[in-house]
Amino acid sequence: MSTLPTYRWHLAPEGLATRRQLRALGLRPGGQDVVAELHRPRRRRPPLVAHLYRIDQAKPVRPMTPGRTAALAAAMTARRICPTCRTDAGYCIPPSLGMCVPCYDAPALAEGNRRVLP
Numbered sequence: 001m002s003t004l005p006t007y008r009w010h011l012a013p014e015g016l017a018t019r020r021q022l023r024a025l026g027l028r029p030g031g032q033d034v035v036a037e038l039h040r041p042r043r044r045r046p047p048l049v050a051h052l053y054r055i056d057q058a059k060p061v062r063p064m065t066p067g068r069t070a071a072l073a074a075a076m077t078a079r080r081i082c083p084t085c086r087t088d089a090g091y092c093i094p095p096s097l098g099m100c101v102p103c104y105d106a107p108a109l110a111e112g113n114r115r116v117l118p
Contacts, residue, residue: 007052009040016052023061030059 007013016036022028034051041047064072079092082100089100097104 004034005036007036007038009038012036012038012052015055017055017058018050018052022053022055022058025055025058026061027055027058028061029053030057032057 017025018038019029032053035054036052038050038052039047040050076092077088080088080090082089082093082103084099084103087100093100
């Protein structure tokens with residue numbers, strides 16, 4: 001059991017927020033410790049737990065640098081290229097398939113139907 005104060009769903013005091021709520025405000029925890037927990041009850045399962053942080057001690061989100069933007073664009077492009085036929089699928093390849101849908105459905109037909117990237 002935690003020694004942190006716990007609050008039920010929708011009953012947290014003002015001035016505390018979850019990570020997602022901080023992000024929506026353009027903030028981040030900024031290295032501060034968790035000050036409380038929020039518990040959302042569920043039937044026949046343990047409750048969902050969210051950590052709460054103080055809004056007044058939160059720091060602004062770091063801006064995206066050109067290098068980080070380029071790295072993110074490269075990573076998203078890599079997720080679109082099928083490892084089987086080496087073409088841009090036009091969407092992010094599902095990890096459950098591991099290849100584009102045409103290659104998964106008909107491996108022999110996919111070779112002639114796809115446009116190869118330069």
